[in-house]
Structures are given as structure tokens and as C-alpha cells.
Amino acid sequence: MAVATLDVEQLTELGRQLRVDAVRAAAAAGSGHPTSSMSAADLMAVLLGRHLRYDFAETQNPDNDHLILSKGHASPLLYAMYVAAGAISDEELLTYRTAGSRLEGHPTPQLPWVDVATGSLGQGLPIGVGLAISGRHLERRGYRVWVLCGDSELAEGSMWEAFEHAGHAGLGNLVAIVDVNRLGQRGPTRHGWDTQAYARRIGSFGWHTIEIDGHDIDQIDRAYAEAIGTSRPTAILARTRKGSGVEAVEDKEGQHGKPVPDSEAAIAELGGRRSIRVEVAAPDGEPERLRPDTGSLRLPVYEQGDEVATRTAFGEALAALGEARSDVVALDGEVGDSTRSRYFEEVRPERFIQCYIAEQQMVAAAVGLQVRGWTPYVSTFAAFLSRAADFLRMATVSGARLCVVGSHAGVSIGPDGPSQMGLEDLAFFRALWRSTVLYPCDANQAAHLTAAMADLSGISYLRTTRGETPVLYGPTESFPVGGSKVLRSSPGDRLTIVAAGVTVHEALAAADRLADLGMAVRVIDLYSVKPVDVATLHRAAAETGHVLTVEDHWPQGGLGDAVFDAFTRVTCVPRLAKLGVLAMPGSASPAEQRQHAGIDSTAIVEAAHELLLDS
Incomplete structure (x- = not known):
């Protein structure tokens, strides 16, 4: 039966139906988390039946509410909700966790009603903050962001970054529904059913908190209405019982992550199967869709021979993009002076979001913003992006489109020392699924690549340098993604030096010294580290027979390995060697750092001699 407005009895029955369908899905799959789904079934029944505003026939309606299942392992509950809403069939529900099914073990945007992938705990609420920022401060729309959280994930630091940011930003359109079912994967949680402990902590961040019995339909309904009526973000702390409704598993340890032992008996205990269909209320009125404005892009121009830091070119190009494109x-992670993202703030402060020193929240907010069609540029020191590695990994599962910029990369930052040096970033971003990795060596190149990122899919990463470097290229030069530039070449070349970023300048200096010694070498600026210019590399290898890579990065996973990978399927492999940072650096000047690391022009000259003498 289909119902438009559900009374308390019908909502109670709907909660039981959601439990039954969660049990059935897990039983059919032979795996899953039905008990985690059962604890939150009443919470979701009331949300679906009375408070969610969502047009399932028009998923792109910009006024739709957003529901994020932060406790992504409770996916059977979410899929049971979709059955109740008429979005998927009962037959599809029973394909849960099988090959080719849209109903994966944890939700992904393969389903049109899922905004982002979840499953790695502690991510749903921070992403919800990004969505709420968009609705409240950028789009100024009336949609609400509902996030179902588990009590176990409140141990994650990213959750508290989210609570802090949302409270400070006054995100009254954000509601965190915390399923306090007391039991985690291996036993009781830190605070068990002490919802007051959670309320004190969350309330201290400026949130409105409501403590309820998560199985009392009236209390749940009143809590949602109260949340909608407040101007602050709201956390509903609902005391529930894991496995609720089935005596064999209710509030029992050792039942996490496995089907209910006797599914048929459990279904009977829950009153059997039901076929309630809910007409979920759609948003009011005709939606006015947001259409970004695009004007003429005027990138900054730098004179050849001048010395300009690529981080400066990034900042000025980003500001130009902000003026040309409204999307x-x-x-920023409170380092805009250093990354130069503050240039964007100066021209478009209304679209500049300060996340402070909270890199996980910064990346998560960007993921939420891109759901709403924004093109987010995230920037901080390359080293600090490692704090948000899991968020970036999960962003690829979501198919998110992010522009990420890491400054102060490599030993070339100088005396600050290793805590500030990004030496693993190229390896990490290369490893991300369908990512793009760019490493400019001069200002004009950096400006062009900054602009190119805005139209790339997936996660794109731009590595910038702190110190000033000579401008090599004219303003009309083009830098296609996947390309490279051959800076030195002659028919008599005996070796190819492949570099990127700051080491391009060291490679050119080394080539000049080798030429004075009568040794002709080719120099390639491999500014696109992923994808690499395979054709140019293969041609250079065939013509010179030797390839030497040099990078301001650990030898593992960076530029050298990107070049080496380009030769994995060829029948004739050139002699290959690579230079990278081998020892833990300390404090020294940039030139001293490159010398100590063995990646300066002198080290390149020596390596070239050794490579050719050994052949």
C-alpha cells in the first residue's frame, strides 16, 4: 500500500518493514550489517515518512534534501528505504552485495540517490558540512542536510572537525542523527548509552542537541521538527538497541557484521514481511536551477627570464579563474598567505572558505561542494595533505571532481626542515584512481595548468614550489595534460634527463655543463607526471639509449617510477637510472638541500657520467 502521510502506527510498521528488509538483504547476500541497520530503522522511518523532502523522480532537483549515511555499513537500511520509497524493487534488494549489483556493501553514487560514497567512518558528517555550506552560504537554498551517524565514529577526529566548523559557520540546515546503539565492532563504545556525554561535547561547539529514545516514534518526530525550527546545527542523540526487534541479536555482542542467525525466525518475530510504500514529499515549488556564469579568462603573464615562484602563479591564476567563472x-587550511590562495579571497571573498588547520574537513567540504556543481580548489602544504589521505581515497570512490594544490613541496623549501616538506605527495596522488598529477617548473606553466585543472574529471593535483624559479616559457606556450616539453635536443644526444618542477632548472644547468664537456644530452620537462607523455619518452629513449630521472621527492612512487612505468610493455628497454631524495633532510638553504639530497646539477652530471660509462 502507498501512503502519503503516515501516522504513528504506520511509522511503527514502516520501522519494522525496514528491519525485515535489512534482515532479508543480508540473508540473501550471506553478509552485511543488519543489526546496525535495525537500531536506526525507526529513526529513518520517521524521516522518510514525515520530514525528508526529496523528489525521487527528479534526483537533480536542486531543492532536494540530502541524506548521507555516514555509518555506511548500515547500507541494508538505506536500500530498504529505497524500496519503501518505490525507488528500487524488492527483487533488486535481494541482489545486495552480489556481482554487478548497484547495491554494494557500502553505498556509492552508482545509485542516483547517493551523493557520496561512505563506509570509511568519520566522513559523512564532514562532507555534510560542505553540502550545508553550499545551501546556506553559497546557493541560499532551503534544502536540509541529514546525516545518519554511528556512535562508534564519534571517536574519529574528523567528526569533531565537522562539529567545530558547522557550529562556527552557523549551519542551521545541518542535522546529525546519531544512532547511539552502544555496541561497536568488537564490544561497547567508549561512552555506551551516555548520550549526555555526547551532548556536552557537541553542545560546546555551538550545536543544538536533543537526547531521545530512538525507538519512540513521537520523540523522534518531535526532535526532527525541533531541528528544522532552530537556526543552529542540530545533533539528535538517539539511544537505540543494536539488532532491535529480534531477541537473538538485540543488544548482544558478537553480532556485528554478520547476518541474523535465523533470518526466517527473525522475520516472523518482526511480524513478517510488509509492503508499505511511502510517497516521500517533494520540495515545494518549481526549482530554479543554478547556471554558472563564464566570462573571459585572463591569466597572469610572466616575462621570460624573470624569477617567480610557481605558488605565486597558482594564486594569481586562481584569482583570475574566480573572476571568470562563478562555479x-x-x-584554505589557514595557510593562504603561503599557498597564495589568499589572492582568490581578495577578489571573491564570498566563495572563499576558510577551514583553518583542519585538512580532513577541508577536503570533505570540497567533496560536498562538488556534489552541488561547484569546482573546488583545495590548497595547503603538500605535506599536510597526508592528513586527508583517506578522504581523498574515498573521494575517488565517489567519483568526485577536486582540484588539489600542494605547495612547499620537496627539500627545496629550505630551512624549515622535514616536517614541512612534501616528499610523498607525488606517489600518493599518482596512486589515486583516475587521478591527474601536474608539476610545473615555471610561472606561465603553473598558471596554465591551474586553469586546466578546472575542466578535468576526477582528482587533479598540482605541485607548487616555494622559492622563485626562472620563467622559461612564453605566455602563449601551451601545456596539454599528458604532454611534456623537450628543452634540449640534438641528433647527437647520448642520454635523456627527465625532470619536473624545480629539478628542471637543475637539469638544464647540468646539460650546459655536460655540453661544455662534449657530452650532448636531451632534457625533458615532464610537467604531466600522470598521465605521462609516453610517446616522447619512448622516442627519446630510442634516440639516446639512456634515461636519467631526477626529482625533489623520495625515489619511491614519484616521477622516476612514472617514467619507469612507461617502459613496462616495450621490447627494447633503455638503460634507466633515477635520482631522488635518499636521506632524511634537516635544515639548510634550498641550494644546500638539493646538494645534500643528491638532486642538484652536480649530482646530475655525476650520474650522467656513471650511466654512460657503465654502458
Whole structure:
């Protein structure tokens, strides 16, 4: 039966139906988390039946509410909700966790009603913050962001970054529904059913908190209405019982992550199968869709021979993008003076989001913003992006489109020392699924690549340098993604030096010294580290027979390995060697750092001699 407005009895029955369908899905799959689904069934029944505003026939309606299942392992509950809403069939529900099914073990945007992939705990609420920022401060729309959280994930630091940011930003359109079912994967949680402990902590961040019995339909309904009526973000702390409704598993340890032992008996205990269909209320009125404005892009221009830091070119190009495109937003981790993202803030402060020193929240907010069609640029020191590695990994599962910029990369930052040096970033971003990795060596190149990122799919990463470097290229030069530039070449070349970023300048200096010694070498600026210019590399290898890579990065996973990978399927492999940072650096000047690391022009000259003498 289909019902438009559900009374308390019908909502109670709907909660039981959601439990039954969660049990059935897990039983059919032989795996899953039905008990985690059963504890939150009443919470979701009331949300679906009375408070969610969502047009399932028009998923792109910009006024739709957003529901994020932060406790992504409770996916059977979410899929049971979709059955109740008429979005999927009962037959599809029973394909849960099988090959080719849209109903994966944890939700992904393969389903049109899922905004982002979840399953790695502690991510749903921070992403919800990004969505709420968009609705409240950028789009100024009336949609609400509902996030179902588990009590176990409140141990994650990213959750508290989210609570802090949302409270400070006054995100009254954000509701965290915390399923306090007391039991985690291996036993009781830190605070068990002490919802007051959670309320004190969350309330201290400026949130409105409501403590309820998560199985009392009236209390749940009143809590949602109260949340909608407040101007602050709201956390509903619902005391529930894991496995609720089935005596064999209710509030029992050792039942996490496995089907209910006797599914048929459990279904009977829950009153059997039901076929309630809910007509979920759609948003009011005709939606006015947001259409970004695009004007003429005027990138900054730098004179050849001048010395300009690529981080400066990034900042000035980002500001130009902000003026030309209304969809571009910038997120900073309180280092905008250093990364130069503050240039964007100066021209488009309304689209500049300060996340402070909270890199996980910064990346998560960007993921939420891109759901709403924004083109987010996230920037901080390359080293600090490692704090948000899991968020970036999960962003690829979501198919998110992010522009990420890491400054102060490599030993070339100088005396600050290793805590500030990004030496693993190229390896990490290369490893991300369908990512793009760019490493400019001069200002004009950096400006062009900054602009190119805005139209790339997936996660794109731009590595910038702190110090000033000579401008090599003219302003009309083009830098296609996947390309490279051959800076030195002659018919008599005996070796190819492949570099990127700051080491391009060291490679050119080394080539000049080798030429004075009568040794002709080719120099390739491999500014696109992923994808690499395979054709140019193969041609250079065939013509010179030797390839030497040099990078301001650990030898593992960076530029050298990107070049080596380009030769994995060829029948004739050139002699290959690579230079990278081998020892833990300390404090020294940039030139001293490159010398100590063995990646300066002198080290390149020596390596070239050794490579050719050994052949």
C-alpha cells in the first residue's frame, strides 16, 4: 500500500518493514550489517515518512534534501528505504552485495540517490558540512542536510572537525542523527548509552542537541521538527538497541557484521514481511536551477627570464579563474598567505572558505561542494595533505571532481626542515584512481595548468614550489595534460634527463655543463607526471639509449617510477637510472638541500657520467 502521510502506527510498521528488509538483504547476500541497520530503522522511518523532502523522480532537483549515511555499513537500511520509497524493487534488494549489483556493501553514487560514497567512518558528517555550506552560504537554498551517524565514529577526529566548523559557520540546515546503539565492532563504545556525554561535547561547539529514545516514534518526530525550527546545527542523540526487534541479536555482542542467525525466525518475530510504500514529499515549488556564469579568462603573464615562484602563479591564476567563472570556489587550511590562495579571497571573498588547520574537513567540504556543481580548489602544504589521505581515497570512490594544490613541496623549501616538506605527495596522488598529477617548473606553466585543472574529471593535483624559479616559457606556450616539453635536443644526444618542477632548472644547468664537456644530452620537462607523455619518452629513449630521472621527492612512487612505468610493455628497454631524495633532510638553504639530497646539477652530471660509462 502507498501512503502519503503516515501516522504513528504506520511509522511503527514502516520501522519494522525496514528491519525485515535489512534482515532479508543480508540473508540473501550471506553478509552485511543488519543489526546496525535495525537500531536506526525507526529513526529513518520517521524521516522518510514525515520530514525528508526529496523528489525521487527528479534526483537533480536542486531543492532536494540530502541524506548521507555516514555509518555506511548500515547500507541494508538505506536500500530498504529505497524500496519503501518505490525507488528500487524488492527483487533488486535481494541482489545486495552480489556481482554487478548497484547495491554494494557500502553505498556509492552508482545509485542516483547517493551523493557520496561512505563506509570509511568519520566522513559523512564532514562532507555534510560542505553540502550545508553550499545551501546556506553559497546557493541560499532551503534544502536540509541529514546525516545518519554511528556512535562508534564519534571517536574519529574528523567528526569533531565537522562539529567545530558547522557550529562556527552557523549551519542551521545541518542535522546529525546519531544512532547511539552502544555496541561497536568488537564490544561497547567508549561512552555506551551516555548520550549526555555526547551532548556536552557537541553542545560546546555551538550545536543544538536533543537526547531521545530512538525507538519512540513521537520523540523522534518531535526532535526532527525541533531541528528544522532552530537556526543552529542540530545533533539528535538517539539511544537505540543494536539488532532491535529480534531477541537473538538485540543488544548482544558478537553480532556485528554478520547476518541474523535465523533470518526466517527473525522475520516472523518482526511480524513478517510488509509492503508499505511511502510517497516521500517533494520540495515545494518549481526549482530554479543554478547556471554558472563564464566570462573571459585572463591569466597572469610572466616575462621570460624573470624569477617567480610557481605558488605565486597558482594564486594569481586562481584569482583570475574566480573572476571568470562563478562555479570556482577556494578552500584554505589557514595557510593562504603561503599557498597564495589568499589572492582568490581578495577578489571573491564570498566563495572563499576558510577551514583553518583542519585538512580532513577541508577536503570533505570540497567533496560536498562538488556534489552541488561547484569546482573546488583545495590548497595547503603538500605535506599536510597526508592528513586527508583517506578522504581523498574515498573521494575517488565517489567519483568526485577536486582540484588539489600542494605547495612547499620537496627539500627545496629550505630551512624549515622535514616536517614541512612534501616528499610523498607525488606517489600518493599518482596512486589515486583516475587521478591527474601536474608539476610545473615555471610561472606561465603553473598558471596554465591551474586553469586546466578546472575542466578535468576526477582528482587533479598540482605541485607548487616555494622559492622563485626562472620563467622559461612564453605566455602563449601551451601545456596539454599528458604532454611534456623537450628543452634540449640534438641528433647527437647520448642520454635523456627527465625532470619536473624545480629539478628542471637543475637539469638544464647540468646539460650546459655536460655540453661544455662534449657530452650532448636531451632534457625533458615532464610537467604531466600522470598521465605521462609516453610517446616522447619512448622516442627519446630510442634516440639516446639512456634515461636519467631526477626529482625533489623520495625515489619511491614519484616521477622516476612514472617514467619507469612507461617502459613496462616495450621490447627494447633503455638503460634507466633515477635520482631522488635518499636521506632524511634537516635544515639548510634550498641550494644546500638539493646538494645534500643528491638532486642538484652536480649530482646530475655525476650520474650522467656513471650511466654512460657503465654502458
